Amino acid sequence: MIGILVNDRVKAGKQAINELYNVGYYGRPKGDTLELTLIEAAYLHYKKKLEIQIDDRSLSFEEFFTEASKRQQYFDLKYIVYKDLRERGFYVQPSVTDFRVYPRGGHPGKTPAKFFVHVISERIPLSLKELRMSLEAAHNVHKTMVLAIVDEESDITFYEIRKVEPAGSVESIEQAVQGKRGRSTFLEDRVVVWNSDFSSSLHAAGFYGHPLDADRLQLSLVESGYLLKKGILEVADMSGTSSLGFSEFAAKASVIESEFMLKYMVYENLRDRGLVPKTGFKFGSHFRVYLDFRSVDKLPHSEYLVHSIAEEYEFMLPVMSRAVRLANSVRKRMIYAVYDNVHCAYIDIGRIKM
Amino acid sequence: MIGILVNDRVKAGKQAINELYNVGYYGRPKGDTLELTLIEAAYLHYKKKLEIQIDDRSLSFEEFFTEASKRQQYFDLKYIVYKDLRERGFYVQPSVTDFRVYPRGGHPGKTPAKFFVHVISERIPLSLKELRMSLEAAHNVHKTMVLAIVDEESDITFYEIRKVEPAGSVESIEQAVQGKRGRSTFLEDRVVVWNSDFSSSLHAAGFYGHPLDADRLQLSLVESGYLLKKGILEVADMSGTSSLGFSEFAAKASVIESEFMLKYMVYENLRDRGLVPKTGFKFGSHFRVYLDFRSVDKLPHSEYLVHSIAEEYEFMLPVMSRAVRLANSVRKRMIYAVYDNVHCAYIDIGRIKM
Structure with a gap:
């Protein structure tokens, strides 16, 4: 099977539609052509299912990978995540958020995609604004937002991002x-x-x-x-x-x-919601929060760590990674709280195994 | 027993030497007078062993505590730590580093002090320079350096600070x-x-x-x-x-x-010492370090988390607390590395129960 590299796509003929799309949901059929992203093409090259040509010359994997890295920002990162998901049996399609991923057992045409996956390097700060926009976008179409963070040694950690509304009864x-x-x-x-x-x-x-x-x-x-x-x-x-x-x-x-007022507004909101926030100093967060406080003598397990952040906050991913990991190691959820002068929004960030 | 508040000391008579110093090692005898710090005096007031007067008037605990807070910076923090140590059976004397603390079973005149305890609020940044100077000072007289960090809700966490020389055999x-x-x-x-x-x-x-x-x-x-x-x-x-x-x-x-060079110099030093550093991204640190690497198939447990910091670094204590807690929760030591253009120094920070 031969594909031709044209700008940031690889185009293959009708046979590819039968053998690549119909079998593995690679690419998107456009009439008699199958259009593949650079990432899909690199993966198929690696699997020896696709030969990629430019000016009638076949490219080695090294040549194509280097060429693709020049044509697409963060190509290598996205390739690593795509390969990982594919190899664990997920069907993956490109989307505005890097990838749409189908649930296990599902595929294009049969089921809607379940996850919007965003790929990001641990080195790139992630603004809260951007995160919230992506979360809204996923939420509106009933998708689960997933961040795939690639570390400097190309290990991937997946995080699920959710909006939550903590409530208590004190x-x-x-x-x-x-x-x-x-x-x-x-x-x-x-x-x-x-x-x-x-x-x-x-x-x-x-x-x-x-x-x-x-x-x-x-x-x-x-x-x-x-x-x-x-x-x-x-x-x-x-x-x-x-x-x-x-x-x-x-x-x-x-x-x-x-940061007193930043902390205070979230503290007040948590108390007004019937929850009991206490200092989270030992966990490096503003608060540990008891959802079901009855008495000091029978103190329940505190279920949340809540950290109050400003609207213009930027997540440093190694710091976020540590916060989530620590929260999980003490059986708590890591929740970021944002007060926007009217409401308090709570964002739950947790690791997921995909 | 009556003590007189004079500046930042409370002075009591000869009887106090017998009943307070000889029995509990409170204060320092100066001739026929026993000189107590504000902290010692407040604790003895609370224990109802000392009445404190100013201008022939006795002060209530509230009055003395408020007065002492005006006369000594961080009086309340230091009082909390002093009380905690005393109530757990340690003999404590004032020192340039807040407190000298005697080992269990030891007391002034019998044994040398074991710990130099520094009291600090979680809110105050701690400069690496200051930390290293204190560590040198403690090291030179064979004392263990301890940081007592008081959080916003007055809970105390004790940290032992040590110099270490990591070594491996790869x-x-x-x-x-x-x-x-x-x-x-x-x-x-x-x-x-x-x-x-x-x-x-x-x-x-x-x-x-x-x-x-x-x-x-x-x-x-x-x-x-x-x-x-x-x-x-x-x-x-x-x-x-x-x-x-x-x-x-x-x-x-x-x-x-x-931060590439900051990380690199420590990476090189660790490798040259025969250790195997790999990314510590998942733990929010620069490196996880294997002390005893033999083969990839039989990967040992990585025993250190190492974070490279600049000489002018300032510890934010909630961040340090999280780092140490996370390291301990995954059975690793938290180590800060400082490269000063010639040497690499390693500082191990770990929680201790006192």
């Missing part, structure tokens, strides 16, 4: 404390509640803070901000003379932690 | 390939070796590259650079006309990956 702190209010002091970079009863209520009802000792509770900045905004906590500065409003508090907190 | 690639040389093509962001025999030797002898298929090998940029520098590999550009020298290659690689 009663609101206003209800839980039944009108009680308490006072606290803003020390260097945390807040201490001095009253023993009030400390206990906050800790027991919503897992707020960390006991300094049996009588006193230390609150983190986001926790203090939330309780202050809900009108439950009074926060004094170290001089003890003035009590802070939320915006004063937020300004002070933002000096200590420049 | 024979050099020059010996392994016995004078063979091969050629390759620099594609977009990786290099392909086309010759089947040479591909197999490189992969088998030193676990270089990743097979593109049974005949061809893909090499990463650091691998290609190393083999090129050793005179084993010829690297052509895509036009196929010119063969690159190491510095041309490094310049090209640095355009693709701005």
